[in-house]
Amino acid sequence: MNAARLILAGALLTSGYALYAKPVARSAAPSAAELVTARQAGMDMSASALTLLKNASTNGVPLKNLAFPAGGLAKWATALPTLFADSTKGAKSDAKPEVFTDRAGFGAKAQAYIDATKSLAAAAAADDKPAFDAALASTGAACKGCHDAFKVPPPAKPG
DSSP states (O other), rough: OHHHHHHHHHHHHHHHHHOOOOOOOOOOSOHHHHHHHHHHHHHHHHHHOOOOOOOOTTTOOOOGGHHHHHHEEEEEEEEGGGSSOOGGGTTSBBTTTTTHOOOHHHHHHHHHHHHHHHHHHHHHHHHHHHHHHHHHHHHHHHHHHHHHHHBBBOOOOOO
């Protein structure tokens, strides 16, 4: 009986504290570091998805089975430019300063990626192999074009 009372009292105290405690205040907007991390993770997943799509298509996977990853890539492409907010200008990343000083040029490269990935998703959904292969090539070219213009290249390997 005493054990039951102690447990009940502990539960009531814990519940009361939980009601009284206030959650930690969080900024409404992600920090610059969080935005950089999000875009870097998305770039990694984008490269993985593109590799998956290329390999699956080459190995004869029905294109309709690739509609989901292709559609996800198109969603990512649409969200990507928003992660290059002005607040990330001074954050440590591989983005060249031109991302922020040449917004029109960056926007055009981002739009080419968006258009290519939307074509890729549409071709997968339509089971159109020639259009899918063309969209894969366009997507890869859009990635490379943007990286060439707006990403700091990795350091040269000694050797």
